[in-house]
Amino acid sequence: MSGIFGAYSAVKKTVLEEVYLGLYALQHRGQESAGISWIQDGSVASKRGLGLLHNAIDQKRLADGEAYNAIGHVRYVPLESSRLQNVLPISANYARGPIAIAHDGLITNLAELTRQLEQRGAIFQSSTNSEAILHMMAQKSHMQPIDALVDALRRIEGSYALAVLLENSLVAARDPYGFKPLVLGEREGTYYVASESCALDIVGATLLRDVEPGEIVVVNGKGVKSLRVRPEEKCRRLMHCSFEYVYTARPDSIIDGRSVYEARKEMGRRLARKSPCPGADLVAGMPDSGTIAAIGYAQASKTPFEMAVVRNRYVGRTFIQPTQKVRELGVKIKLNPIEALFKGKKAAIVDDSIVRGTTAERIVSMIRSCGAEEVHLRIASPPVLHPCRYGIDTRKENTLAAVRMTLDELCRKVGADSLDYLSEEDLTAAVGLPEEKLCTACFSGKYLEDEEK
Ligand code: SF4
Known part of the structure; x- marks a missing residue:
């Protein structure tokens, strides 16, 4: 991109x-x-x-x-x-x-x-x-x-x-x-x-x-x-990239008439309704692209939102780093959970997406090290199951976490007590554009070329 x-x-x-x-x-x-x-x-x-x-x-x-x-x-x-x-x-x-x-x-x-x-x-x-x-x-x-x-x-x-x-x-x-x-x-x-x-x-x-x-x-x-x-x-037939609203774009942007901020917040609200986390003491977002969905999740579930994971603003976005080695290092130096907020608590953590699973695994492990009793991971987009053919570098299918593992396997791999995603229907509704104007191919596998055959 x-x-x-x-x-x-x-x-x-x-x-x-x-x-x-x-x-x-x-x-x-x-x-x-x-x-x-x-x-x-x-x-x-x-x-x-x-x-x-x-x-x-x-x-x-x-x-x-x-x-x-x-x-x-x-x-x-x-x-x-x-x-x-x-x-x-x-x-x-x-x-x-x-x-x-x-x-x-x-x-x-x-x-x-x-x-x-x-x-x-x-x-x-x-x-x-x-x-x-x-x-x-x-x-x-x-x-x-x-x-x-x-x-x-x-x-x-x-x-x-x-x-x-x-x-x-x-x-x-x-x-x-x-x-x-x-x-x-x-x-x-x-x-x-x-x-x-x-x-x-x-x-x-x-x-x-x-x-x-x-x-x-x-x-x-x-x-x-x-x-x-x-x-x-x-x-x-339009194919506006839904991943722009999930991750790529800045939240203060308006794309095709839709506020990215509002779309992300609505993803969080819908996620809270689809996959609640009863009894959670706090909701925290993975900064930056998970933060706004986490606010929506917290509001809809009437659970306190905390900026409990702090991002080092001088490190680039993890996904954007080009090699696995740099990417792994990037998570460690980029995100830091606040121990006092997590100690003894049941936490719902909202992230924008899981692509390779590297970030999720490391952050859950870091939050557990802070003494959290339960860590429930909620993803404000559907599973990424297919590579993008239109310019977003999500890499090969066999490197995508949701392809390589079932939901339960992935939950165990990242070390969370529970894991769930937003549905495709909720994603489309949260973006607020008609289904026929939105590309969701990396989630749904519905590529334009297949439609046009
Ligand atoms: S496949 Fe995914 S990332 Fe690529 S254009 Fe479509 S929605 Fe965007």
């Missing part, structure tokens, strides 16, 4: 520092690399690097620069892809001018597209999805850049939220199923596109709307124009 942010100032205000700040608000979507590209003297200029944003890019030097059109990207990548060539935005000066592309998502027909492009002479320098789009556009240099982009997007399958920098325009595009979130904002003549609305808040922009599935928004000196990747009637 990735975070993208772009800004175009119609009033010729420099936007580089705002793009930096926007990416800062999206750091939770990717901690492995960061990059910013902008137009300078008719060419594309970039700053890119590995690691967290502040390690990858020097804010001070950026703040001194001037550009009224820029895009940026923060990226989570598996370890083997962590090399500088793969850091986005990818950029080039081609026959039709400068271009830079930042992409969140996964192009599922990438191998086929790459083969076709290479047969026509394209030489790839990275293994990014974005480079394929760039080559597709370059091979249509008889077209205007925006027409070449639309043509390329029509050939792509899978998920994407894109920010594309052209010489005089900022372009945002969302795949026809709307897998990945993308919003449009505005402040005093400057337009912004961002993966999540929390990034608009940091630059003081107003959330205008979501970029619609299948929509291409073009912002330039003539204003804001909307194009379609495909005719609108082909976008009826």
Whole structure:
């Protein structure tokens, strides 16, 4: 997964520092690399690097620069892809001018597209999805850049939220199923596109709307124009990622009209009704993404909520660490239960999801070490049983805890007194979007490709 942010100032205000700040608000979507590209003297200029944003890019030097059109990207990548060539935005000066592309998502027909492009002479320098789009556009240099982009997007399958920098325009595009979130904002003549609305808040922009599935928004000196990747009637089946509401997105974001905070709280309330924990002395959430569901659980079960597990805010999200070794270390240094709150108590612990089970096992063990009498684990999403094919790195099926073990086995493995999950129906109801507009494939196994066969 990735975070993208772009800004175009119609009033010729420099936007580089705002793009930096926007990416800062999206750091939770990717901690492995960061990059910013902008137009300078008719060419594309970039700053890119590995690691967290502040390690990858020097804010001070950026703040001194001037550009009224820029895009940026923060990226989570598996370890083997962590090399500088793969850091986005990818950029080039081609026959039709400068271009830079930042992409969140996964192009599922990438191998086929790459083969076709290479047969026509394209030489790839990275293994990014974005480079394929760039080559597709370059091979249509008889077209205007925006027409070449639309043509390329029509050939792509899978998920994407894109920010594309052209010489005089900022372009945002969302795949026809709307897998990945993308919003449009505005402040005093400057337009912004961002993966999540929390990034608009940091630059003081107003959330205008979501970029619609299948929509291409073009912002330039003539204003804001909307194009379609495909005719609108082909976008009826939507697949907004439900995992965004469960885990990925920040709770202060609004995605496709639904507050992530409200959705998570409702997941907790529904979980309390489905799997109560009678006699519990306290409810605690696994920070940060389990905390809000825990508040909902506590409210619905009329049990005191305690911030009983404290997170070290200077350690990245456990799930986002790329190797098992780092991931295991990450849990230990990241979360610390407060002994005085757990000693002699029956505790209901709410977490957002169990993917590999590493975090759950370690935290239950730590809470028991604090002297808790009973530890009941409640998961505010259904079991993750299938890998994501649309850009969330949940790894192979046989590494998923709920695939490898029954509920009882998993409960024993993590060392809890009881364990239960939210149902798929409750997840859908808590998100508040119609079932036919939501992707739940990693829980249900209902992939889009299977539906379309
Ligand atoms: S499979 Fe899961 S993680 Fe992937 S897009 Fe669908 S809901 Fe999101």
